[in-house]
Amino acid sequence: MAKTLPKTDVVIVGVGWAGGIIAAELTKAGLNVVGLERGKERKTEDYFMVHDELRYSMRYEMMQDLSKETITFRSNDKVRALPMRQYGSFLLGDGLGGSGVHWNGQTYRFLPYDFEIRSKTIERYGKNKIPADMTIQDYGITYDELEPYYDKFEKMAGISGEPNPLGGKRSSEYPTPPMKKTPGMQMFTDAAKKLKLNPYMMPAANLSENYTNPDGVARAACQYCGYCERYGCEYGAKADPVVTVIPVANKTGKFQIRTHSNVRRILHKGGKATGVMYIDVTTGEEIIQPADIVVVTSYVFNNVRLLLTSKLGQPYDPSSGRGVVGKNYAYQVIKGSAVGFFENKEFNTFAGAGSLGVSLDDYNGDNFDHSNVDFIHGGVIAISQTGARPIQNNTVPSGTASWGAEFKKQSLHYANRTLAVGAQGSSMSFKQHFIDLDPTYKDTFGDPLMRITFDFRDQDKNLAKYLAERCNEIVKEMGADKVDYLKELGPYEIMSYQSTHNTGGVIMGAEPGTSAVNNFSQMWDADNVFVVGASSFPQNAGYNPTATVGAFAYRTAEGILKYRQSGGLLV
Amino acid sequence: MVGNNGNGLVADKEAEREAQQAEANEGAVLEHAGDDYNNKQINNNSRRKFLVNSGYVIGTLAVGGALSTMFGCTNNNGGNAQEPTATPGGGKETEIPNYNRALMYFTQAQFRIVDSATERIYPEDDNGPGAKKLGVAFFIDHQLAGDWGFNGRDYMSPPFYSGEKVQGYQGRLKRKEIFDIGIQELENYSMTKYSKGFAELEGAQQDEVLKVFENEEANLPTISESFFFRMLRAATLEGVYSDPLYGGNANMEGWRMRSYPGSQMSYLNIIDKEFTKIEPTSLQAHLASH
Numbered sequence: 001m002a003k004t005l006p007k008t009d010v011v012i013v014g015v016g017w018a019g020g021i022i023a024a025e026l027t028k029a030g031l032n033v034v035g036l037e038r039g040k041e042r043k044t045e046d047y048f049m050v051h052d053e054l055r056y057s058m059r060y061e062m063m064q065d066l067s068k069e070t071i072t073f074r075s076n077d078k079v080r081a082l083p084m085r086q087y088g089s090f091l092l093g094d095g096l097g098g099s100g101v102h103w104n105g106q107t108y109r110f111l112p113y114d115f116e117i118r119s120k121t122i123e124r125y126g127k128n129k130i131p132a133d134m135t136i137q138d139y140g141i142t143y144d145e146l147e148p149y150y151d152k153f154e155k156m157a158g159i160s161g162e163p164n165p166l167g168g169k170r171s172s173e174y175p176t177p178p179m180k181k182t183p184g185m186q187m188f189t190d191a192a193k194k195l196k197l198n199p200y201m202m203p204a205a206n207l208s209e210n211y212t213n214p215d216g217v218a219r220a221a222c223q224y225c226g227y228c229e230r231y232g233c234e235y236g237a238k239a240d241p242v243v244t245v246i247p248v249a250n251k252t253g254k255f256q257i258r259t260h261s262n263v264r265r266i267l268h269k270g271g272k273a274t275g276v277m278y279i280d281v282t283t284g285e286e287i288i289q290p291a292d293i294v295v296v297t298s299y300v301f302n303n304v305r306l307l308l309t310s311k312l313g314q315p316y317d318p319s320s321g322r323g324v325v326g327k328n329y330a331y332q333v334i335k336g337s338a339v340g341f342f343e344n345k346e347f348n349t350f351a352g353a354g355s356l357g358v359s360l361d362d363y364n365g366d367n368f369d370h371s372n373v374d375f376i377h378g379g380v381i382a383i384s385q386t387g388a389r390p391i392q393n394n395t396v397p398s399g400t401a402s403w404g405a406e407f408k409k410q411s412l413h414y415a416n417r418t419l420a421v422g423a424q425g426s427s428m429s430f431k432q433h434f435i436d437l438d439p440t441y442k443d444t445f446g447d448p449l450m451r452i453t454f455d456f457r458d459q460d461k462n463l464a465k466y467l468a469e470r471c472n473e474i475v476k477e478m479g480a481d482k483v484d485y486l487k488e489l490g491p492y493e494i495m496s497y498q499s500t501h502n503t504g505g506v507i508m509g510a511e512p513g514t515s516a517v518n519n520f521s522q523m524w525d526a527d528n529v530f531v532v533g534a535s536s537f538p539q540n541a542g543y544n545p546t547a548t549v550g551a552f553a554y555r556t557a558e559g560i561l562k563y564r565q566s567g568g569l570l571v
Numbered sequence: 572m573v574g575n576n577g578n579g580l581v582a583d584k585e586a587e588r589e590a591q592q593a594e595a596n597e598g599a600v601l602e603h604a605g606d607d608y609n610n611k612q613i614n615n616n617s618r619r620k621f622l623v624n625s626g627y628v629i630g631t632l633a634v635g636g637a638l639s640t641m642f643g644c645t646n647n648n649g650g651n652a653q654e655p656t657a658t659p660g661g662g663k664e665t666e667i668p669n670y671n672r673a674l675m676y677f678t679q680a681q682f683r684i685v686d687s688a689t690e691r692i693y694p695e696d697d698n699g700p701g702a703k704k705l706g707v708a709f710f711i712d713h714q715l716a717g718d719w720g721f722n723g724r725d726y727m728s729p730p731f732y733s734g735e736k737v738q739g740y741q742g743r744l745k746r747k748e749i750f751d752i753g754i755q756e757l758e759n760y761s762m763t764k765y766s767k768g769f770a771e772l773e774g775a776q777q778d779e780v781l782k783v784f785e786n787e788e789a790n791l792p793t794i795s796e797s798f799f800f801r802m803l804r805a806a807t808l809e810g811v812y813s814d815p816l817y818g819g820n821a822n823m824e825g826w827r828m829r830s831y832p833g834s835q836m837s838y839l840n841i842i843d844k845e846f847t848k849i850e851p852t853s854l855q856a857h858l859a860s861h
Contacts, residue, residue, distance in 0.1 A: 049854055051834035054813035059719060070726040075737060082734040082741055085726045180843045223837035346846035350831050351838035390812035390831045403692040403785075403804050404778065412698050415829035416846060440730065493737035 002277060002286040008034045008256075010560070011276055011291035013263045013306065014298030016098025017546060018532040018553040020241030020249065021156075022295055024215070025557035027254035031564070034289055035255060036278055038262035038298075039064075039095030042242050047234035050227055053389040057230045062102045064092040069443040071301055073494045075455040076432065077318065083441050083449065088495040090502055091230070092299060096259060097242040099299065099500060100546070104229040104354025104386060105205030105238050107159045108543035109150050109551075111365035112143035112168045113377075117539065120366060121376055129376060133431045134459070135321075135328055136539045140510035140571070141519035143168045146551050153550035154203075157239035158211035158219065161203035166361040179208045179222070184347050184419045185358045188383040191477035197362045202382055203547075204355035205239040215248045226387020228354025238354065261287075264445060266294055266310040266529065273312075273529045279445065293560060296531040297553070301435065301450040303535040304505035308437050309447055313506075313516055313525045316434050318453075324516040326435045328504040329452060330540040333379065333425030333460045335489055335498065336467035339418055340480025341397055346416040349388040357384030363423070363470050364542045375462040379425035379542030381471055390415070398484045421475050423467035424499070426542035428459050435505050456492045464489035501545050503537040508552075518571040520559030521552055527569050532556050671818050672709050675716035676747065681754050682708055683770040688757065689807045691777045699828040700821070707810030710819030711750075714806065720747035744794065746802065753799035756791055757784065814854050826851045 010026055012019045015037040023033050055061045064070075066087065074081035093099030113120055116138045121129055130136065151171050153159075161174040178201035181189070192199040206222040213219075222237040236243040249255035263278040267288065275290035296303050307313050307325045316327035359382040361367055370376055394411040395418045401407045438451035456464075468486035475483045509515025512524035517536055523529040532553050534545045541548070559570050674682055686708040695701035702708070718724060722745045734741045744752070761769040761780055769780060783789050784796040810819030812826065814834070820826060826833050833851035841847040 049857065051857065052814055052854060054809055054817055058809060058813075060724070065724050066726045067722075067724055073738060075735065079735060080732060082732060082738045083726045083728070085740055086722075088739055182843055183845060223839050224842040225835060225837060346830075348838070348841055348844065348846055351835075351842050356842075390826060390829060391809050394808065403781075403807075405694050405696060408693055408696060408701075409698065412829050415831070441728065491737055493739070495737075495739040 002288045004288040004290065007275070007290040007292070008032050009291065009564075010034070010293045010295060011036065011289050012295045012297055013266075013276060014038070014098060014296070014302070015096055015241065015246065015257060016093065016297065016299075017100040017241050017245075017550055018556075019295065019297035020097070020100070020245040021153075021550060021553040022297065022530075022532065022557045022560070023249040023255050024245040025554065026560060027249045027252040029561055031254065031561075033249070033255050034291070035249075035257045036261040036263050036276065036289065037096050037257060037259045038281065039098075039259065041257075041259050042096045042101055042232065044232070044234060044236045044243060047232040050231050050234050051225065053391050056102075056227075057389065057392060060087050060091060060230070062093065062095065062230065062232065063087065064094040067444075070441075070449060072438045072441050072449050072451045074451070074453055075491060077453055081438055081440075081451045081453070084494050087497075089493070089498050090500040091497070092301070092500075096246070096257070097240050101232050101240045101242060102230050103205075103238075103240070103546060104384075104544075106355040106357075106384075106544040107154070107157065107161075107203045107205045107547045108359075108380065109164075109167060109203075110143070110541045110543060110548050111166075111361070111367070113365040113367075114541040115139045115141060115143050115146070117377070124366065125370060125376075129370070131459070135429045135431050137328075137429075137507075137509055137514060139508050139519065139538060140515065141508070145519075146548075146555065147171055149551035149554040150547060152554045153547055156213050156215065156244055157205050157550070158207050158213055159203050159205055159239075159547075160201075160208035162201045164200050164203075164359075164361060165198040166364075166367050174203065175213075176208050176211050179204050179206060179353060179356050180224070181358075182348065182352075182356070182385050184349070184385060185356070185383055187419070187478045188358050188421065188474065191474050191479075192358070192360055194477055195473065197360045197474075199358050199360045202355050202357035202359045202384065204353065205546075206353040206355050207237045207239065213244065215244075217244055217247060219243060222353050224351050224353050224356065226350060226352045226389065228352075229386055262445070263298075263306065264309070264447060266296070266306055266312055268310065268312055268526060268529075271526055273526055293528045293530070293563070295556070295560070296529065297533060300502045300505060300533060300535045303531050303533055304435050305437070305447070305450050307506065307516075307531070312529065313523060315436065318432060318434050321431055324507065324514065326505050327516075328429035328507050328538050329433045329435045329454055330427040330429045330503045330537070331454060331492070332427050332499040332501045332540055333456070333464045333467075333489070334422070335486050336379070336425050336464035336471065337420060337422035338468060338471035338475045338483050338485035339395055339420040340475035340478060341414055341482040341484075342417045342419065342479070343481045347419065349385060349393075349416055349419070352385035352387035354386050355384070356386065357382045363467060364426075373462065373466060375459045375466070377426040377428065377542060378463065379423040379467055381421060381423045381467065381474070383419060383421050388415075395420075397482050419475070419478065419480070421471040421478075423464075423471055424501075424542050424544070425460070425463050425467055427503070427540040429504060429539040430457060454492060456489055461489045501534065501540060503534040503540040503545065506531045506533075506535040507538040508536040509538060518569065519555070520562075520570045521556040522559060522563070522570055524569070527563070527567070530556050530560060671713075672706065674709075674712050676720065677708075677712045677715070681751075682712065684754050684757055684768070685711055685750075685803075687770045687772075687777060688781060688803060689810065691774060691781055692804055692807045693811050694774075700824050702807055702811060704821060705811055705825050706819045706821045707807055710810030710813065710817050711806050713818045714809075715747045715750055720750075721745055740798070742794075749794055749799055749802065752794050753784075753796070753803070756789065756793070756796065756799075757781075760784075760789055816854055823851045823853055 009031040015035040072081035160176040265277040273294040313325040314323040316323040363378040437448040472485040521532045689702035689707040693702040784800040787797040832849035
């Protein structure tokens with residue numbers, strides 16, 4: 001028999017960026033908030049031994065324990081989905097702060113085009129530009145409407161950067177100046193300018209100088225130690241929820257975080273949630289936390305899974321295209337890149353920061369004419385210097401042996417003589433790509449795993465090839481003696497790391513028939529349930545998702561306060 | 572959430588990630604245990620002498636705190652910054668052997684095979700030591716004895732089906748079991764082809780055998796030999812380049828060969844400068860500084 005606790009105003013499922021932001025905003029406004037976090041507590045002191053590539057990068061120290069829970073994957077619905085038994089394609093975060101702790105800190109705003117992609121594509125190219133099975137849609141909110149929330153997120157996190165010449169309008173400058181520029185980044189900048197492109201310093205959550213944010217949280221500047229992605233920051237320089245929003249929520253005395261608390265069900269009755277049921281994983285005890293408002297802020301997969309196992313919302317049916325929960329799973333096309341080998345120049349690529357780089361958006365969104373290419377959208381192209389740690393960076397020119405004397409000689413020779421330019425290709429949604437409950441495989445509690453049905457389509461293959469060619473042009477212009485770049489994108493596979501930018505499943509839109517949440521991340525089918533995260537993206541942009549997730553979280557917090565006053569659907 | 576792990580394109584990285592194992596073998600010849608690299612490490616106690624002379628030492632431990640900003644935490648501390656060695660009886664310091672160099676998992680016969688195979692994958696050359704001297708087979712042995720060897724954090728629940736290639740590893744064998752089988756198969760293949768154990772073969776012959784495994788030409792009934800080979804290769808690189816605390820990368824020579832500075836607290840002063848060589852430091856130096 002489950003133990004039932006006293007009711008709270010708001011319960012939050014998962015305390016990462018979205019959960020942390022909402023907790024801070026709601027507790028500041030006087031609401032009582034309980035945050036349930038399945039993982040353990042995390043703090044800056046945990047990272048004194050963090051410069052350990054084996055432990056953090058190769059053995060996935062910060063990631064979810066797959067023996068307890070993973071996902072299953074198949075390329076299409078004719079094949080049996082099988083579990084992702086080991087890490088590869090993407091990495092699932094775990095613990096307080098979630099993936100917001102081990103991210104790189106690349107903090108882009110999406111382009112205005114991203115929010116109105118269907119209308120704007122049809123407007124410029126006609127209906128036939130969008131293939132029949134491509135299910136992209138508008139968000140039901142424009143960039144300009146979301147801009148104030150981006151601004152809020154950037155000021156909270158202290159984002160370092162300079163304006164993107166091809167980006168949407170900004171209401172204010174970045175709160176801190178850009179990061180430092182390395183010689184490699186300078187070469188990229190010069191080459192891009194020569195090619196008449198529009199480079200700008202990558203917007204960074206790494207912090208270029210000491211900074212105190214509007215909540216009074218002070219953080220020290222980045223030391224460029226080269227250990228961001230897959231690592232926590234021992235300085236608290238990299239913005240993460242644990243060093244920014246969570247302490248603000250804690251200070252109010254209104255926020256109660258319970259770690260080791262894994263939520264299994266959203267409880268609901270007559271179209272309204274009544275609370276959640278979770279397991280205290282240290283004792284195995286089942287606990288019910290009643291609440292007026294339930295906020296779901298775990299990662300994409302568990303946002304969808306909680307709705308499906310709780311039977312909340314209409315599950316997506318790929319054969320009819322009806323239903324919304326699990327619809328429009330999208331990913332990213334990351335392999336369209338180029339690497340240059342420089343015989344006569346060595347670089348300090350061992351040093352770096354997660355979002356130390358230079359970017360350009362000339363081939364992103366609809367910033368170039370797509371009339372004569374067989375895909376839509378594109379991706380940001382960037383050089384980034386994240387710290388070339390030695391186990392994972394042994395790049396050798398194509399044709400080199402992959403082991404033995406030649407490999408050793410060449411991998412040592414090129415250890416500090418390569419510069420890579422990569423594209424973060426967008427990922428469009430398709431009718432055939434979705435996530436649902438796996439019929440066979442279970443997690444440690446006996447609940448079904450999420451099943452991904454996804455593959456790269458012609459859209460992705462054409463886009464990857466196009467972006468790789470553009471990257472190649474830039475690296476050549478940078479003076480590389482040899483350039484290797486992607487010639488053809490193969491099928492999607494689950495083994496090699498690509499990107500932890502999974503999206504969709506609880507998508508946002510203008511009306512209930514085609515979306516699960518409105519532009520306050522409020523569920524159409526249960527007005528006191530808010531589902532926040534990249535799960536709300538109807539398709540994925542050519543950027544990292546965090547700033548947009550953060551912006552939506554700020555907007556959700558505002559919506560919840562409004563809902564607290566007036567009730568009902570906010571849109 | 573991070574993205575773009577550098578660049579997705581480099582085939583080498585993919586191979587590394589896809590593979591995941593290491594192997595080892597039995598170890599007879601432990602003659603390189605306590606070799607030059609370790610001795611160098613142990614003898615390098617000038618930092619301690621400096622600390623002692625400066626009066627910043629209590630017993631055998633250096634004081635942390637503010638002092639740490641002076642030593643170990645910066646990138647100009649002259650390298651290894653080895654911690655004080657034990658001083659039994661409080662007298663003069665003595666060298667201590669590297670007790671880490673013993674076997675947790677492999678038999679000595681297995682160790683010998685892994686030691687020779689990893690040396691072929693990462694051989695000694697003009698640049699510096701190979702896998703043998705760096706202690707790679709010890710590294711692999713130690714890794715197989717822990718979570719990684721047991722697939723402790725992997726999803727190993729049934730049912731098991733052989734899947735499509737794009738679905739990744741679907742076997743029921745754990746890494747340590749794959750190593751056991753892979754090592755035995757290397758030995759069997761060598762005996763059949765050359766009537767000699769793998770460790771006894773000439774280097775060129777060992778390369779031949781490894782190539783057969785890499786190209787999936789041994790027709791093994793049990794495991795995928797190329798999968799085993801990729802694990803072995805990936806684990807070799809891990810042993811060469813991980814922090815010396817794991818038993819490989821002896822005296823940080825793996826790092827030194829590629830001018831990788833190891834664990835540094837800050838690159839603020841060189842990040843926007845031309846290439847700078849920095850003597851490496853390891854996590855051990857870092858430990859003292861906190």
